[in-house]
Amino acid sequence: MPSQRTLVQTPVQTLAPRHYRTINWVGLSTLYIKEVRRFMSVATQTILAPMVTTLLFLAVFVLALGHAVDKVAGEPYMAFLAPGLIMMAITQNAFANTSSSILISKIQGNIVDLLMPPLTPLERTIGLAGGGLTRGIVVGIATWVAMVPFVPLSAAHPGFILFHAVMASLLMSLVGVLAGVWAEKFDHMAGITNFIVTPAAFLSGTFYSAERLPPLWQGVAHMNPLFYMIDGFRYGFIGHADGSLTAGILVLLGANAALLWLTHRLFATGYHLKA
């Protein structure tokens, strides 16, 4: 009588927490897909808009200065400018993705959807940063494609392009997570964007060659992580770097490791997230 046996045995089982292996793959991929869908559903604003504004920047600077610039780093001004602008679009959008995701969740009160699911702090960090990373790369590719008809862009060192794109995008996604966790109002985020992110991006050597700056400003430029992102990324295209490439790679690896650790700590302790 097998059927009787099952009847007897079922009530004895107690509820136990669900067990996952080292990584909760279903949960992680769900978070990641949610983050990607969040920006893909408004692609006009999240991909097309940055593409257009980047092209406008290119047009403005080429129109304003292009006629007076001889050559920068042995390249026409446009070819020098284009990689920096692509990188600027990558960093700004990677930052925007994670920071807005967390801040909006906090304001709308659905941040619990991130905190309640059975995800470890590491999985949360990776899921969120992965979304920002993807947005940065997608915007970068879109901007690149949009520029091709205007600027002859050859890839001198594809490895450098890829490495710096991924590292920069990851770095700014993590900074975005930190900013999103810290900020409580849209005003705070506008402040961070206006006072830190945009100035850092603008004064990073996108528009000019840091080599030709006075020594003081060169020193300031070298303190800016965005300088290394843009410099290495541009090296991938035109084969010329203003600063040390090794230093750049080390800075990016170190900064990403430190930010990953910090983000992990914040999620683990629940800073500004769990009351």
Next chain:
Amino acid sequence: MNHVARPVTTALQARRFGLVNWIGCWSLLRRQFKNGFSDLHYTILGPVISNALYLLLFVIASSSLTQLDPKALVAFIAPGLISFSIAERAFEVSGANLIYDKHERIHFDWLMAPLTPTERAACFAISSTIAGMMVGSAVALMTLLFVPATVAHPWALLFFAAATGMMHGLIGTLLGIWAAKWDQYTALHTFVLLPLAFLSGVFAPVGTMPETAQHLIAFNPIFYLIDGFRYGAIGKAAADLHVSAAVAIAVNAVLFAWVHYWLRTGYRLKS
């Protein structure tokens, strides 16, 4: 005895206003201002900082890459940036306010009020113009860090500043009435208005541009507004000043008529 009998017989009538309902206009203006200036530090400081960055960038880039005189370049660009910030703010005050009102369904507050379409249109235009000019003044003060102030023709300066603000206030009103969602509003701003503004000679003398670009720019009304404003500031203009003034007046008149028509018919506002 007459005294007592009369009030009872008078029936309720529609309230009468003179030619203009001044109290109503003043109230609507104040309401627009309240919405437009609730977060001053954000609306004024933001443009001031980003425009300071633009100028700094141009100074660094031009002095490290070219033989151009950075002072002359900044003197040229600064009026363009001031004009641009007037436009952006004016557009935002009317456009964003309207969409917010529609979302929250509080646009009935001013649709129900005893105001004529002309009064409504004028209030939207005036409030945007003033808000835009306030931000423009703040940005103008900031530019003093880079170049000494020059006001070659004060009346031209004021006229074109006001015309820029009003034009963008009216465009913002039209977009605010038309757009059903924020997406549509930001899309039109990013894909139409921003390119028109950026490619209007804000940053570069038209004379240095390729010939086709020069021909295209002649069709961009924002070019005339910025050019006229720059004439007021530094006394040099690329286009004929009379043409610029005529364009400014004509565009504003057409836009005003358009806003008036939509407000009168209740397009997308009354269903």
